[in-house]
Amino acid sequence: MSNRPVEQRLIDAVDAGEVLDLAGDGAVDEAAMRSWGAERTISASLVRDLVRGSAEADPHGVRLRGARISGRIDLTNITSTVAIELRDCLLADGLTLSNAHLPAVALVGCRVDGTVEASRLTAPTFSLAETTVKGTVRLLAAHLGTLDCTGARLESANGPALDADGLRTDQSVFLRDGFTAASANKHGTVRLVGADIGGQLNCSRAFFQNTAGPALDVGNAEVSHEMLLDDGAAVTSATEGAVRLIGAQLGSLTGAGARIGSDIGPAVVADGLRVDRDLALDWGFTATGGGDRAVLELTFVRVGGSLALDLDGVDSVDLDGLTYAGLPWPRSARRWLTTLRAHTPGYQAQAYQQLAGAYRTAGHDRDARAILIAQRRDQITRAGLSRSERAWGRFTGFTLGYGYQPWRALLLLLATLATAVVLSVVVGGHHGGLAQKPGTAACSTVDQIGVGLDLGTPLLKTGARDRCQPTATATGQTLTVAGWFLQLLAWTFATLFIAGFTSAVRKT
Known part of the structure; x- marks a missing residue:
């Protein structure tokens, strides 16, 4: 079967290692894309043939701008040295890349009306930068060099917007600079559960939303460098745990200026999180939640470096089992004592001991004693002691300062x-x-x-x-x-x- 003229132009461009630009200086917004006719339409089967190399494809790859793709691009199980780069294109039926081995896949500024199925994809580069996807992007157990979704807009009505459990990247994952993900899925909007990220997880200035489950789930993931959820990033959920970091291991965590909220339950659940260096949720960080549980759950979190929390932006915290190095920020022991006494779900002995140890190590013995005295008072008030134990505690408090003021x-x-x-x-x-x-x-x-x-x-x-x-x-x-x-x-x-x-x- 002979190819239509526009498709022959693409074949010639690929053979020459050039970009076929059908848009020129014309508009490439959604309305313009949907108005494109046959003169701007490329069949999905031709793209498949070009990637497979059966149509004299050049290793520079398939590079196309301003086209409408007819049909679903199916590159399942294909191993090729031909990259695919689509810019400002309309993919009305989505894309399948499952089990494919490709040098690069880049959909930049495109619109995808359908799912992107890329489970177990192997590619040094996978980009959805500035692309809108109306369906799930599935990268289960994929192995990528870099995942770049900068400025992408992902929306799914039936599943997660980005489903990347078990993803492995040699370098970084970019969900930043206007990246937006929304869904109504109980399993999560963006899932990176068990992911292994060799660089940073950059969610700066990103927006995550879910009306039925967590908005960002990074449970049991490993991120070698920083996780950035800062600079105005916003995460909202109608259920508990808008952000879940349960059992994750991060190089560092920065949430300066982030806004996280859950209508029910805690906003951040990070039980068992490990942070090799610093954990900083400061400089305008806010978290809101509902119910009896703490808004910010940092139970049994291990921080290898310093801890910084904006205590003004969080109504309640659970710090039981949290460990860190050095003095926490803010440096005021009085503010931390107010938080431990009035903004925790119950008496937490370990949190007091950790704070006192930090001040004692820094040479602030007076503050350390004040913290331990405050701990004893909180124990008497909230630890469920018997009447006799409370009476003895109050007596030793008056006469000895609980043993710290003989x-x-x-x-x-x-x-x-x-x-x-x-x-x-x-x-x-x-x-x-x-x-x-x-x-x-x-x-x-x-x-x-x-x-x-x-x-x-x-x-x-x-x-x-x-x-x-x-x-x-x-x-x-x-x-x-x-x-x-x-x-x-x-x-x-x-x-x-x-x-x-x-x-x-x-x-x-």
């Missing part, structure tokens, strides 16, 4: 001693509570002070009680009973001081 017990001991002395002088001397023992010298004021010291100081005996004794009057009996009580207090505060000084009562 000077409190020492001050109370000194106050007890002063009370004993005043009581001995006032009640014993001025009101007749003390009298001279028979056969001894007079009970002087100094002796009365000595009696007070004996009453208020454990193990200290001045000998004053050998000369002064309580009288049989009501005043003397009151002094005797008060003395027993003061000795009990003195022993208690002395014991607590020693226990606090030796850390015996610290329980965190």
